[in-house]
Amino acid sequence: MRKKKLSATQKRLLCAFIGSSLFWHTPVLGYGEESPEAVPATGHTTEEKVAKDSGQYEFNLEGIEVTAKRLRTTSPIYAGGQVARESNLGVLGNRDFMDTPFSITSYTSQAIEDRQASTLQDILRSDSSVRFGTSDGHIMENFTIRGLTVNNEYIYFNGMAGLAPQGRVPLEFVDRVEVLKGPAALLYGGVNASVGGAINLVPKRAAEEDFTTLTTDYTSQTQLGGHIDISRRFGEDKELGVRFNGVYKDGETEIDDQSKKRLLGSLAIDYTKDKWRTTLDAYGSQESYDNGSVSMYNFYQNSTTKQYSYSDAPDGSTNLLKGAYGTLRNNAFLFKTEYDLQDNITAYASIGKLASTSTGYITGNHIRSLKSDGTATINLYNQYLWTDTTSADFSIRANYQTGSVKHQLNLGYNQTDTDSASTYNSITGIQTNLYNPTSLASYYSLLSTPSRPNKTSETNLSSLFFGDTLSFDKAKTELTLGLRKQNVETYSYALNTGALTSSYESDATTPVIGLVVKPWGDSVSLYANYIEALSPGTVVSNTSYSNYGQVLAPYRTKQQEVGVKWDQGKFANTLAFFQINKPNSLVENSVQSYDGEQRHEGVEWNTFGNVSEHVRLLGGITYLDAKVTRAASNQGKVPYGTPRWLMNAGAEWDTPWNRDLTLSLLAVYTGTQYADSGNTVKLPSSVRFDLGARYKTTVDHTPVTFRANVENIFNKHYWSGAFSDGYVTLGGPRTFKLSATWNL
Known part of the structure; x- marks a missing residue:
């Protein structure tokens, strides 16, 4: 096991973390x-x-x-505290969920804290439309929404593309996690292949009242950590706000013999002066693991004929990569400002930058050709990956009226430029066994971590958006119409020489139409939308194809959706009917194209709020009917990793014998799903249960909240999904979490 000491930088961060807690606890005078x-x-x-x-x-x-x-510090919270009323719809601004012609859920910081969620996967376990494209506990987290992939590099930060932490997103500095279902690049800008939906992270802001909280926590096996959250406002009218969050965690995890360390520092500043409002968010995060990792598993028995053999899922703590290590670092800032040109016209501008670096055994280290007797092979990849992204936008929003019709006009431009590179040293075909793993020490000694590679890829995305929301009959009917003209430029460079090897430029215009009707007052909304998303084409890499080397044109994914939302004041339900048509890669007459297609149709029901004074619900049910509708082979088959039924049901209960004691239960059901595109191997359905409890009290005149959670209480062994053809993900083991939050 590789032992690491704190670097000088980490020591300074830890000292600042401790020292700041003493300084910020001092009352502010003057x-x-x-x-x-x-x-x-x-x-x-x-x-x-x-x-x-x-x-x-x-x-x-x-x-x-x-x-x-005054710049709003947080979105209004719905009854029960787990979901916010408003969400950020990118260029359309913040909208109440009842005024939004899309299916969207905004999880609050209270929900994050009560679940003791440290990463996105922890909090999104409450959403029936979301499943995960990596095994529980992996250093990279990818997702599916409505059965379609949403990779971590396409998560948005405060409505901006390319600035969210890559790998695993820490949540201690996040106020809300917003999940919009369906293609959403048109709303937020950018061009991406993640068309199932969008995940937007809203950073914490200084509250109206000053506070300092300190959370100490334990996660099995021996993960110990602390989180300090400091909020202050300054000035005669409290126009300057400062919010600091710092995290340090270290110790052994539930994965057999693995240890992890996590660091986070974030600073959020907001300032309001007359007609001018501005924010600055900056964060640095680091996560590293040592002595092994969870894996994804491959059922291939013959990669040429694509024959598969099903194997039962092992324990979620299984570690076949003992000795592996890896580190992810993210550093980013985002500056946003807005100015009221007139009472009804506001100009917005934003610019941000992300630098992300990953080294070690990060991706591709899967267990391959797994057989029922446990025999398998391993490919090891020691990598160096880096990404530098700059994202900027400028927009103008105007409110005006023509006759009896009110308008909200939006005009915006955004630009996202990304440079990246990747390289690796590898060994393939190592024989192992699930029940008697091969020692990999001698192989690791042969694989050094590569030095930082030269740039191998450059992507420049720019777009111009025009939209108008028309409001009729005292806002009982709202119609949103919009167009985004998007331009894509991609360049590829040789790793060793830096020479340009290929380039491509294309543009397209995509529409959005949204309608909200409230026929019976504000408590019921009927809505519909049509939206398209643009995804970049890929380079044809198979030398046997006649169009080898060609960069395929960007392709469009299209969604139609209708639904109803019912708000009873303290309890809400949403129901959505949707269809998504996504182009797929197709090879005909030795020519690769995007002329294939798969269709995802489904129904989503979500519910949240107080069903009684002391009982809260959060969850939903999704029915998904996915089919390959056009293909050279597998036409009519079900795409891998798309269960027909999904259910997430969470409940909280304030106990009658002590209202300060709350018990919670979360049940997650995932129906059967195919592991391969030929539908030859089916993963069984699974149900896992999580239990929780929290208790609010006072210790020496200091308010304290104690929390305890047990995830996967029955330690069920299960395959949680499929992320690629023949590759499956593993559900996590039983995990215990304890914490105490002190309001200093």
Whole structure:
């Protein structure tokens, strides 16, 4: 097992982490506070209520009434605290879920904390439309939404493409995790192959009231850690906000003999002055593992004829890669500003940059050709991967009225430029056995980590968006129409010489249409949408094809969706009917193209909120009917990794004998699914249960919340899904989590 000492940088970060907790706990002197509002004798007027609900604050200066627009620190929370009312729809701005012509769920920081979620996979386990494309606990996390892939590099950060942490996303600095189902690149900008949906991370902001919280936690086997969260506001009107989050965790995990270390530091600053509002978010994260990793598994018995043989799932703690190691580092910043040109016109501008580096045994180290007797082979890849992304946008939003019709006009431009490279040293075909693993020490000694490679890929994405939301009949009907003109430029370079080997440029225009109708008041919304997503074409790499070396044109994925949303005030239901048509690679007459197609049709039901004063629900059921509708072979087959039935049901109960004690249960059901495109191997259905409890109390006049969670309480061994043809993912083992959060 490789033993590592703290680097000088890590030591300084740890000292800053501890020191800042002492400094920030010191009371801040010398800032003014807003005077308490006088209560009018006749109560609040309608105009006053609208101003407060819209994030405006009114106060008087020597008889002169002044209204200042304060940057909203968080989205309004729905009853129960687990889901936010609003979500960021990219160029369309923040929208209440009842005013949104899409299926979207926004998970709150409270839900994240109560589940003791440290990564996206932990919190998205509550969503029936989401499953995972990597085994539980892997250093890389990929997802599927509505049965279609959403890779981690296509996660958005505060509505911007290319700036979210790559690998595994830490959640301690995230206020909301927003999940939009269906193709969404048109809304957020960018061109990507992840067409199942979009995941947007909204960073934490300084709250109106100052606070400091310290969380200490334990995760089995011996993972210990701490998280400090500091929120402060400064200035006479508290116009400057600062939020700091710091995390340090280290120790052995539930994966046999594996250890992990995780570091996070984030700073969020917001400032409001008259008509100007601006934010700056910066973070640095590092995750490293030592002495092995969980794996993905391959059922191939003959890669030429694509013959498969099913094997039962091993224990989720199985570690066949003992001795492997890897490190992921992410550093990023995002600067956003907005200015009110007029009362009804606001200009927005943003720029950000991400630098991500991964070294060690990161991807591709799968267990291959697994047989029922446990025999298999391993390919080892010691890698160096890096990505540098710059993302920027500029937009203008205007509100105006023509006759009885209100308009919200949006015009925006965005640009995302990405440079990247990858290289590796490898050994393939190592014989092993699931029940008697081969020692890999001698192989690791032959594989050094490569040095940082020269740039091998460059992608420049730019787009122009125009949209208008028309509101009729006192907002009972809203129609959104939009177009995005997208341009794609890709360049490939030789690894050793840096010479340009291929390039490609293309453009396309994609539409969005959204409709929301409220025929019976604000409690019921009927909605529909049509949206297209543009995905980049790939280079034909098979030398036997007659169009070898050709860069295929970008392809379009199309979605039609209708649904209904019902808000009872404290409990809400949403129901969606959707169809997604996605082009697939097709080879005919030795020519590769995107003329193939698969179709995903389905129904989603989601529910959240309080069913009674002390009982909360969060979950849903998804029915998915996926088919390959056009192909040279496998036409009419079910795409791998697309279960027909999925269910996630979570409940919380405040116990009657002590309302400060809350018990929770989460059940996750995944129906049968095929592991291969030929539908020869079917994975059995699975159900796993998670239990939780939390208790709020006071210790020495300090509010404390104790939490305990057990994931996969029956330690079920199961295949959780399929992420590639013949490759399956493994569900995690039983895991215990304990924490205490102190409000200092």
